[in-house]
């Protein structure tokens with residue numbers, strides 16, 4: 161057994177870190193305040209190949225292995241969870257089409273997704289349906305040559321700018337998945353603002369009103385929408401979020417280290433107060449544990465091991481809890497400064513809380529882990 | 537096909553701890569299946585038998601019973617050997 165990054169993974173990590181330090185961190189608080197990400201930054205992500213990180217080279221992707229993808233999500237998550245959310249949802253659609261797309265869907269969409277010329281988003285949740293995904297109320301009816309979609313999708317990350325959506329709907333009474341281009345007549349997109357966290361992730365609500373799409377936009381087969389299509393997307397999403405949470409916790413540690421070294425109370429630096437040291441050590445230990453869980457999930461993905469699914473769920477559960485606790489402690493260590501917009505730790509806390517809710521809430525992860533443990 | 541059944545049974549036994557699954561028993565009809573299980577089954581088949589489950593294999597008939605899974609594996613391996 162060897163738990164060490166390869167040289168190539170280390171090189172990639174250094175490049176990701178440099179990109180995030182240069183291009184993301186200086187402006188991340190502003191993105192949060194303005195509730196948007198500038199298109200130029202998304203183009204830069206595309207040029208670096210980060211939007212096609214998981215896609216094989218034959219489709220114009222970067223062909224990174226699962227661990228390197230995890231490192232990318234960690235580093236971007238360290239800088240800006242909103243932008244990491246773009247890697248998440250875009251990657252979820254790319255991964256799904258790579259696994260279950262038809263040959264013609266792959267040929268058309270994957271090179272566009274790899275370069276970032278096309279941005280993809282994931283449309284599962286609805287006003288009335290969240291965790292119980294198989295019960296989506298959106299419907300798709302076939303009229304022979306078209307599917308006609310009707311319904312509402314809510315909380316769609318980067319829905320404001322996406323060019324294509326992976327939409328889940330009941331077809332013949334069974335959950336199914338469809339690609340819906342943003343310019344299809346019958347699809348309208350309303351921005352959502354004022355969220356607690358990941359405020360720059362440009363959420364939208366979608367209304368599908370007699371929205372016609374061609375038959376070939378069905379992804380996979382009717383009835384496999386949740387069990388295989390959404391499951392593939394969400395497994396990638398959970399991995400991306402878990403690694404992003406490691407990034408948040410790392411950012412918290414770095415912020416606390418800086419602050420505790422410069423702020424003095426009672427004549428000594430904060431770092432010399434043992435109760436501050438206690439909070440920092442908790443962050444260090446949980447961060448290391450979360451990162452190891454992500455590495456393990458990444459390794460199992462890399463070798464195609466079925467245990468990867470459960471281990472990803474465990475990593476997501478633990479890493480999101482770790483990020484929330486680390487960010488809460490980081491705000492505590494920063495005192496009033498931590499509550500002000502002059503410091504990023506308040507953003508980390510707001511962003512981390514979201515991670516306990518998305519891609520299967522922490523309660524849903526617990527249910528999953530317990531189900532697996534006790535069996536059927 | 538028979539030789540494929542043992543690893544399939546062993547894999548499924550990890551999930552069906554309170555129920556001895558018969559070769560022809562419909563897994564889905566038992567109402568046990570969740571999405572975590574479905575994707576693990578796909579990964580298991582792919583890793584164990586070195587085949588790729590693709591778009592056109594998405595048919596519940598292929599995954600319904602131990603016999604059906606073994607049949608799918610057999611067909612995919614024959615196809616793979618020909619190419």
Ligand SMILES: Cc1cc2nc3c(=O)[nH]c(=O)nc-3n(C[C@H](O)[C@H](O)[C@H](O)COP(=O)(O)OP(=O)(O)OC[C@H]3O[C@@H](n4cnc5c(N)ncnc54)[C@H](O)[C@@H]3O)c2cc1C
Nearest residue numbers: 282283284285289290291315316317517518519521523524
């Ligand atoms: C910032 C943000 C971005 C998002 N982006 C997207 C996106 O891009 N695409 C998309 O489709 N969705 C997106 N979502 C929606 C997200 O996936 C859902 O919020 C999530 O699935 C939970 O659903 P819900 O909010 O409806 O909560 P509900 O399912 O209504 O759950 C409410 C509470 O009950 C708990 N609960 C539910 N079921 C159980 C149970 N069986 N046992 C115990 N407790 C349970 C939950 O854990 C939660 O605490 C986003 C959400 C947010 C906040």
